[in-house]
Amino acid sequence: MPRNPRYDILFEPVSIGPVTAPNRFYQTPHATGMGNMKPNSSAALRAIKAEGGWGVVCTEYCSIHPSADETPYAYLTLWDDEDAEQLAVTSDAIHRHGSLAAIELWHGGFHCNNRGTREISLAPSAVSAEFVYPAQVREMDLDDINRFRRWHRDAALRAAQAGFDIVYVYAGHDYLPFQFLSPLTNRRCDKYGGSIENRSRLLRELIEDTREAVGDRCAVAVRLAIDELHGETGFSSERDGRKTIELLGELPDLWDIALGGSLGNDSCSSRFSAEGYQEKYAAIVKSHTSKPVVNVGRFTSPDTMVSQIKRGVQDFIGAARPSIADPFLPSKIDQGHEDRIRECIGCNICRSANNEGAPLRCTQNPTMGEEWRRNWHPEFIPPAITPENFLVVGGGPAGLEAALALGQRGHRVTLAEACGELGGRVLAEAGLPGLQNWIRVRDYRSYMISQMENVEIFLDSELDAEAVLEFGADQVLIATGSRWRRDGLGHNRRIPLEIAADAKVLTPDDIFNEAEIPAEIMIYDDDHYFMAGALAERLLLAGHRVSYVTPAESISSWSVMTNEHEFIQQRLLSMGIETAFTQSLVRIGKDFITTRCIHSGVETERDFNALLLVTSREPNDRLFQQLPQGSANRIGDCLVPSSIADAIYAGHRFAREHGVDPRQLVPRRERAILQPSTLNQG
Numbered sequence: 001m002p003r004n005p006r007y008d009i010l011f012e013p014v015s016i017g018p019v020t021a022p023n024r025f026y027q028t029p030h031a032t033g034m035g036n037m038k039p040n041s042s043a044a045l046r047a048i049k050a051e052g053g054w055g056v057v058c059t060e061y062c063s064i065h066p067s068a069d070e071t072p073y074a075y076l077t078l079w080d081d082e083d084a085e086q087l088a089v090t091s092d093a094i095h096r097h098g099s100l101a102a103i104e105l106w107h108g109g110f111h112c113n114n115r116g117t118r119e120i121s122l123a124p125s126a127v128s129a130e131f132v133y134p135a136q137v138r139e140m141d142l143d144d145i146n147r148f149r150r151w152h153r154d155a156a157l158r159a160a161q162a163g164f165d166i167v168y169v170y171a172g173h174d175y176l177p178f179q180f181l182s183p184l185t186n187r188r189c190d191k192y193g194g195s196i197e198n199r200s201r202l203l204r205e206l207i208e209d210t211r212e213a214v215g216d217r218c219a220v221a222v223r224l225a226i227d228e229l230h231g232e233t234g235f236s237s238e239r240d241g242r243k244t245i246e247l248l249g250e251l252p253d254l255w256d257i258a259l260g261g262s263l264g265n266d267s268c269s270s271r272f273s274a275e276g277y278q279e280k281y282a283a284i285v286k287s288h289t290s291k292p293v294v295n296v297g298r299f300t301s302p303d304t305m306v307s308q309i310k311r312g313v314q315d316f317i318g319a320a321r322p323s324i325a326d327p328f329l330p331s332k333i334d335q336g337h338e339d340r341i342r343e344c345i346g347c348n349i350c351r352s353a354n355n356e357g358a359p360l361r362c363t364q365n366p367t368m369g370e371e372w373r374r375n376w377h378p379e380f381i382p383p384a385i386t387p388e389n390f391l392v393v394g395g396g397p398a399g400l401e402a403a404l405a406l407g408q409r410g411h412r413v414t415l416a417e418a419c420g421e422l423g424g425r426v427l428a429e430a431g432l433p434g435l436q437n438w439i440r441v442r443d444y445r446s447y448m449i450s451q452m453e454n455v456e457i458f459l460d461s462e463l464d465a466e467a468v469l470e471f472g473a474d475q476v477l478i479a480t481g482s483r484w485r486r487d488g489l490g491h492n493r494r495i496p497l498e499i500a501a502d503a504k505v506l507t508p509d510d511i512f513n514e515a516e517i518p519a520e521i522m523i524y525d526d527d528h529y530f531m532a533g534a535l536a537e538r539l540l541l542a543g544h545r546v547s548y549v550t551p552a553e554s555i556s557s558w559s560v561m562t563n564e565h566e567f568i569q570q571r572l573l574s575m576g577i578e579t580a581f582t583q584s585l586v587r588i589g590k591d592f593i594t595t596r597c598i599h600s601g602v603e604t605e606r607d608f609n610a611l612l613l614v615t616s617r618e619p620n621d622r623l624f625q626q627l628p629q630g631s632a633n634r635i636g637d638c639l640v641p642s643s644i645a646d647a648i649y650a651g652h653r654f655a656r657e658h659g660v661d662p663r664q665l666v667p668r669r670e671r672a673i674l675q676p677s678t679l680n681q682g
């Protein structure tokens with residue numbers, strides 16, 4: 001299909017200093033959890049973005065020196081020429097598709113624990129290390145600053161040697177150059193401290209050093225956190241941010257504008273931010289420089305993108321998460337297939353991967369992170385050698401993804417769903433406060449399926465074993481999901497609870513099924529992800545008095561991995577939730593519970609009117625168990641309850657691997673290199 005002329009502006013080339021981006025789609029730096037230990041996986045991941053039409057593709061953070069070490073998190077390194085050789089594979093892979101390759105040079109200052117390298121951590125002022133551990137950080141003297149500039153310059157030279165077109169100076173997210181900018185972390189009294197002219201001196205020098213070293217071949221980009229969101233006591237956009245751009249605005253070739261000291265503000269989840277949420281910050285920079293500006297905002301709508309450019313908010317469409325959820329977003333717009341964009345849902349599961357030290361995964365895009373390891377392509381799936389008739393039971397994430405991918409392989413698929421609507425768990429979950437974008441999991445798949453002739457969907461079709469067998473499919477796939485447990489089994493509790501027969505105990509499924517809820521309700525959270533917190537918010541909004549009891553030390557404690565933790569605490573505490581932390585549930589009476597402090601063992605009785613148990617789920621696998629052994633497969637939550645991302649992955653993987661020789665399915669592994677000749681060198 002031809003491109004809609006309305007979107008032509010997105011495909012204009014843009015000059016960035018000595019190089020030219022082929023269009024305005026700019027994949028800004030984002031972590032992959034792969035780093036220098038997984039160079040093949042990293043290169044293949046970036047190559048897919050370039051193949052999908054991103055005009056600029058940037059790496060994740062790349063350490064310039066061993067004193068910038070974030071073990072156990074995965075980061076790239078440009079410490080020596082071998083690193084440059086390794087990174088050349090990534091820049092080559094990006095160039096093969098005609099895109100510009102950018103690299104984000106990084107030093108984390110007090111953010112680095114240096115656990116791997118055992119170097120002393122450095123910062124503008126002597127402070128405690130950022131992550132809680134028994135160490136402090138040394139104040140850099142002028143020699144240190146000069147050494148740091150030399151490391152940065154050397155890394156820039158290696159970046160150019162590795163073939164990169166755009167070299168970043170990274171002054172964001174609480175990292176070293178930003179620590180000099182912020183009055184909260186820079187307490188120096190020399191020429192690098194005090195006034196904003198002094199605090200921005202190092203950034204100026206880094207830009208000048210980089211330009212002098214590689215500026216003839218490479219564009220120099222600055223990633224700046226324009227506001228660290230600590231009000232006037234911190235580096236604020238209205239005061240320091242504006243002044244920094246006034247002072248340095250014309251020095252780099254491009255400004256990449258970030259937000260907030262921590263990454264949680266910059267990659268804010270959809271629960272706490274809307275598309276384009278950083279616009280007012282990018283606009284400040286744009287109005288003070290003639291250089292191109294790029295900024296993220298979870299952009300998935302081409303009309304919003306055009307509006308950003310036309311209104312002069314930015315010159316590019318900056319994206320990390322939308323490029324993860326759909327690496328082919330630009331080429332879909334280019335080919336008039338914007339209706340097929342796999343829109344990011346803003347769940348931040350991708351962020352959790354890096355925070356857990358694991359390779360990147362995505363809820364919407366099951367192929368993300370598997371480009372090299374399993375040779376999966378987000379837009380191509382090999383056709384089946386022998387097409388078969390499939391019956392898929394269940395239209396949640398797992399069933400929908402399996403039906404779509406099986407259909408794409410050329411199988412004939414019938415999907416039966418018990419409800420009158422597709423979506424399974426996301427139907428209910430997308431109704432929780434702030435989670436409305438999660439319905440995109442269903443919408444993308446049901447739309448794609450609606451375009452296919454070989455996949456048929458039957459709603460209001462609850463199947464039993466007899467109906468399944470009568471249908472006579474060649475292959476049966478059960479994806480009937482899970483239900484929340486009513487017996488208290490969870491992370492903290494391995495033995496079911498005894499529950500008084502007349503106690504009013506509810507589960508999330510009861511809330512979704514509109515059970516009657518008294519004015520006061522107690523939630524017990526032993527699941528620790530979003531569910532208990534989001535239900536608490538829903539109930540508080542509906543006027544209930546909510547108390548929240550958990551063995552954890554905070555509300556929705558695992559959300560620290562999705563960078564939502566602070567936002568959740570702030571929102572629910574400000575709404576008046578009552579909390580009792582470090583309490584595990586030991587007994588449920590008619591109208592009271594007994595909890596035990598996980599540290600002291602002291603037991604406390606607490607009264608309740610209704611108790612909502614959010615602990616764990618059990619597979620809804622009755623249908624599977626009723627079928628003759630070997631007559632069906634099962635996937636997703638009905639095999640093992642987990643995240644939506646895991647259900648989608650399970651559906652996709654089943655479809656890809658069905659009928660393929662198992663010997664071809666062994667994933668490739670990145671291997672550390674053995675160097676026998678060095679072993680006996682003493």
Ligand code: ADP
Nearest residue numbers: 394396397398418424425463480481636637647
């Ligand atoms: P998953 O995350 O694994 O996809 P979900 O719970 O989201 O699991 O979805 C399971 C879907 O299966 C739900 O939409 C549910 O209505 C449907 N389902 C459950 N049992 C049957 C059945 N016997 N026949 C048809 N559909 C079923």
Ligand code: SF4
Nearest residue numbers: 344345347348350362
């Ligand atoms: Fe978007 Fe979620 Fe995928 Fe991240 S994991 S890219 S937030 S859909």
